[in-house]
Amino acid sequence: MMSRYQGRKLSFDIFGASHAESIGVVIEGIPAGIRIDEAQLMAFMARRAARKAAYSTTRREPDKPVFTSGVKDGVTTGETLTAVIYNTDTRSKDYSQLVITPRPGHADYPAMVKYGDKYDYRGGGPFSGRMTAPWCILGAIAKSALEQQGIIIGSHILSVGNIGEKRFDAVHIDAATLQQLQQLDFATLDPAKGAAMLAAIEAARADADSLGGVVEAAAVGLPCGLGGELFDGLESRLARLIFGIPAVKGLEIGLGFEAAELKGSQNNDPFYYDGDVVKTRTNNHGGLLGGITSGMPLIVRTAFKPTPSIGKPQQTVDVVKKEMPG
Numbered sequence: 519m520m521s522r523y524q525g526r527k528l529s530f531d532i533f534g535a536s537h538a539e540s541i542g543v544v545i546e547g548i549p550a551g552i553r554i555d556e557a558q559l560m561a562f563m564a565r566r567a568a569r570k571a572a573y574s575t576t577r578r579e580p581d582k583p584v585f586t587s588g589v590k591d592g593v594t595t596g597e598t599l600t601a602v603i604y605n606t607d608t609r610s611k612d613y614s615q616l617v618i619t620p621r622p623g624h625a626d627y628p629a630m631v632k633y634g635d636k637y638d639y640r641g642g643g644p645f646s647g648r649m650t651a652p653w654c655i656l657g658a659i660a661k662s663a664l665e666q667q668g669i670i671i672g673s674h675i676l677s678v679g680n681i682g683e684k685r686f687d688a689v690h691i692d693a694a695t696l697q698q699l700q701q702l703d704f705a706t707l708d709p710a711k712g713a714a715m716l717a718a719i720e721a722a723r724a725d726a727d728s729l730g731g732v733v734e735a736a737a738v739g740l741p742c743g744l745g746g747e748l749f750d751g752l753e754s755r756l757a758r759l760i761f762g763i764p765a766v767k768g769l770e771i772g773l774g775f776e777a778a779e780l781k782g783s784q785n786n787d788p789f790y791y792d793g794d795v796v797k798t799r800t801n802n803h804g805g806l807l808g809g810i811t812s813g814m815p816l817i818v819r820t821a822f823k824p825t826p827s828i829g830k831p832q833q834t835v836d837v838v839k840k841e842m843p844g
Contacts (some may be wrong), residue, residue, distance in 0.1 A: 531640035535638045536646035542602040550596030562658040623826025672694025672696025673735035683711035688801035726829030742813035751809020768821030
């Protein structure tokens with residue numbers, strides 16, 4: 519199966535499945551002249567899997583992309599860019615019963631209804647978090663291109679289960695802090711809170727269970743005026759992309775749902791001049807007004823559900839016998 523994102527300047531297709539021979543991405547719109555640093559690319563890919571950590575997936579894949587077009591001597595050519603990742607750690611027999619007994623919390627059942635025999639259920643098929651690996655290739659390239667324009671993006675783990683840490687300073691978050699977070703295996707602003715989150719994850723794992731969490735991301739250096747009205751708003755574009763990540767169940771920009779509890783006089787951010795630059799004294803709007811960047815830091819929080827792949831016995835059905843297995 520293939521999933522496509524069509525943008526105004528950049529479009530891409532994600533292809534393959536979790537336990538197919540390969541997965542990959544086809545990108546149109548990448549300009550020529552972007553140098554791809556292999557070490558930085560692999561470091562970015564490694565952060566996605568965190569495969570050395572006890573809290574990460576047990577699947578072990580090298581995730582080394584092979585560029586088959588659009589890159590020459592480590593530099594983008596401006597042509598359609600194609601990158602392939604070959605799957606090596608597949609244990610498809612582990613999933614042989616899923617076609618009969620769908621897993622709670624997974625896409626198995628609705629996907630079987632929609633696609634029938636065409637659905638590749640192994641490892642979650644096209645619905646697996648594995649499919650974010652080729653997406654990260656594009657992310658690494660885009661991150662490098664944005665940094666050349668002075669735009670820095672970073673994130674931290676705001677909460678795991680009911681353990682949380684403080685939010686970014688929505689007005690004064692700086693590039694140095696975001697770059698420092700990029701280097702951490704378990705990115706938190708408060709190491710003590712990070713240790714407590716890891717302990718909670720381990721406790722859930724020992725109990726054959728899992729936890730969800732919230733990631734807060736920020737971008738600084740964005741100029742004022744990016745985006746557009748209605749469906750061209752940056753909120754709309756971000757929402758489509760972020761909700762394309764498996765397990766995402768919620769999205770907030772700025773104060774998000776908290777803003778609904780305020781009065782307009784409390785939520786509105788006063789303007790002022792900093793030299794000849796217009797800024798806001800607070801940043802409840804999270805860097806976006808009417809879908810257009812305001813020049814303030816962009817603040818985005820994303821909620822992830824607990825991974826449904828757990829060791830506890832769960833209730834399901836036998837879709838062949840049309841009964842609940844004993």
